[in-house]
């Protein structure tokens with residue numbers, strides 16, 4: 123039994139999935155992995171199942187959902203599963219190597235050694251950054267992060283970051299039924315909820331790399347959800363408790 127588990131949501135990640143799993147299991151610290159696959163038509167889940175059968179029966183797990191139900195609900199499904207199994211440190215990471223698995227150890231240390239309740243792999247603090255992203259995407263992400271901070275007052279530089287370590291008590295205290303966003307804005311809302319409940323969030327600098335293989339799921343509807351959604355979230359946050 124490990125104290126830590128990495129949730130990796132997947133939708134059509136057959137080019138990446140085996141490599142990312144191997145990269146996590148090659149780390150000096152012992153992490154378990156939960157894949158939450160949304161019925162990927164490319165057969166991502168079958169690759170995971172064969173790795174479970176061949177070599178990682180004790181440390182690799184999969185939850186399969188019927189269709190593409192969104193990143194936010196995939197993580198919430200994963201959180202509930204991991205809490206129920208008793209893990210102390212629960213991580214979020216993308217499958218596409220945008221997040222360097224080696225940074226998992228630094229996120230872990232921020233919580234396990236430095237006393238943070240939640241740590242966030244941050245692109246927009248000193249020593250953090252972005253590689254291989256076209257300029258328009260960098261600007262969009264940076265300004266989106268500034269916009270979100272102005273609207274929400276969230277004291278986090280990289281508000282949309284998806285490379286996160288939660289200590290168990292954070293996910294236990296947040297009532298996950300109250301998380302409303304289903305797309306990428308989910309990442310903002312989770313930080314907002316943790317901050318509102320008084321948890322200590324520590325940012326850890328990371329270099330984020332654009333996906334090399336596989337297909338992007340980014341779409342304009344994701345931005346639409348977030349743009350006005352965060353205004354509503356801030357407003358409701360004056361009256362609503364996430365507990």
Ligand SMILES: Nc1nc2c(ncn2[C@@H]2O[C@H](COP(=O)(O)OP(=O)(O)OP(=O)(O)O)[C@@H](O)[C@H]2O)c(=O)[nH]1
Pocket residue numbers: 130131132133134135158159160190191192193196215216217218220332333337338339340
């Ligand atoms: N289970 C599940 N996983 C998803 C869904 N949407 C995206 N993902 C996964 O979430 C992670 C992040 O998605 P990406 O497509 O990499 O999103 P992005 O990083 O904003 O965009 P690109 O890197 O440009 O593709 C990846 O591991 C995806 O496979 C979804 O609806 N359900």
Ligand SMILES: [Mg+2]
Pocket residue numbers: 216218220333
């Ligand atoms: Mg990506």
